[in-house]
Amino acid sequence: MPIDFDLTSEQKKLKYTAREFAQEVLRPASERADATTDPQDAFRAMKPVYAQAAALGFTTMFVPRQYGGGGSTNVDFLLAIEELCAVDPGFPTILLVNGLALMPLLLHGTDEQRTTWLHRATGDTSGEFLAGWVVSERGGTANFDHPSPQAGIQLVADRRRGGEYVLNGEKHWPCNAGGWDLHGADVNLCVVRTDRTTGGKGGLSAVLVERGTPGITYEAIDKMAHRTCQNVTMTFRDVRVPAENLLARGDGDLLINRNFTWSAPIAAIAAVAVARSAYDFALKWAKSYTGGGSGPIIQHQAVGHLLTDVAARIEAGRYLCWKAAHYMDRHPGEGHALGAMNKTFCGDTMQSVVFDCMRIVGVNALDRKFPMEKLYRESMVFPLYDAGNLAMQRRRAWGVIADIGFSPDLFVDGEPLPFTRSMEGFGTTSDASPP
């Protein structure tokens, strides 16, 4: 039997462990944090929950066993993430961003960088270790692979005599990066411009910036949803980083693309999870609420038909996530088009699923004593974050599909198509041709 959607007994155990944690530990804390006015207070309130998640192995479960992590497959990580996100999608974003900061070390880091930072993350016994993924900027992130050095990433890292790098500029939106106390995450993986004369392909690199490095200030962003994770504005003034902290020299663009491929099914399953929670509520509501009629509203064809559409879109979305994650398990570092399509499809579709669930519930969906209001706010994030759907994610899939070697059979047949620079830069210039 070549296609098998059954969960193993270990996967079911993982799923129900995550569900129990989400309902018993995460739910009460996230409800309080969501209602907290100050964004940094809201994030800090999640620290004890994070420590418990770390004790269960969730915070570094994706790190390979040889570095002390859980060595989970992408599919297994998705199973856990769906359960957490069904209760609160903000908190698991902290785990996702740990991955975005640490996983590039596997492909782009030196042995020493891998050993140091992956072991520090997995060996942390305090349950506090945070890693930040620092790429987005106020001027825009969508065109990180633009051919002009004046566009895209503008946090500059200049090499000085003696080999160290000096960073100047600003990042806007990175998650986790401020740490629990706004003095920095344990480590921040920052995408920087190391060449002021070259565009996005070739001009970018990444540096590991350790907590306590002088010259950085952090300010929390007050956002309408995902309030249990932290986003910051990060200002760099003459920040000195040793040369050995540099990685992916001139390959920052590839690192960004590979990262957004790894995270795509995770963000997609987060969207599915939120839609699932809206559906759960709408289904129960439809079976019990009469709307002043003689029976529950599910007996009305309009409601019943919409519920079946909702259920179908959620099922389709989930299996596309599993497929993308499975493809990436088979072909590590690949899956750029499938991942991007997975993220855009689920992010955009699930947002409309949540609204359809609100239509089923009716006006009471707006009452804040019910969960629909929060689910609606949370669902707005998915098309916008983790590389916005409208440009970045679709451009990534577009670049692959336009390649001469691409065939739709690749996905069905489970064959890889290596990602190359020629697939980057699509749509960054006004004539829409690849630079």
Ligand SMILES: Cc1cc2nc3c(=O)[nH]c(=O)nc-3n(C[C@H](O)[C@H](O)[C@H](O)COP(=O)(O)OP(=O)(O)OC[C@H]3O[C@@H](n4cnc5c(N)ncnc54)[C@H](O)[C@@H]3O)c2cc1C
């Ligand atoms: C909860 C959360 C967590 C986040 N975590 C992180 C993190 O850990 N690290 C981090 O660095 N950032 C993080 N971000 C920031 C975020 O993921 C990105 O900044 C965002 O995805 C950028 O996408 P954008 O399309 O809006 O980019 P922008 O560059 O701001 O684009 C703005 C608009 O212009 C359009 N546009 C621009 N160029 C083009 C083009 N060439 N073609 C078509 N349309 C175009 C876009 O489609 C979009 O509509 C986070 C954000 C949130 C909300």
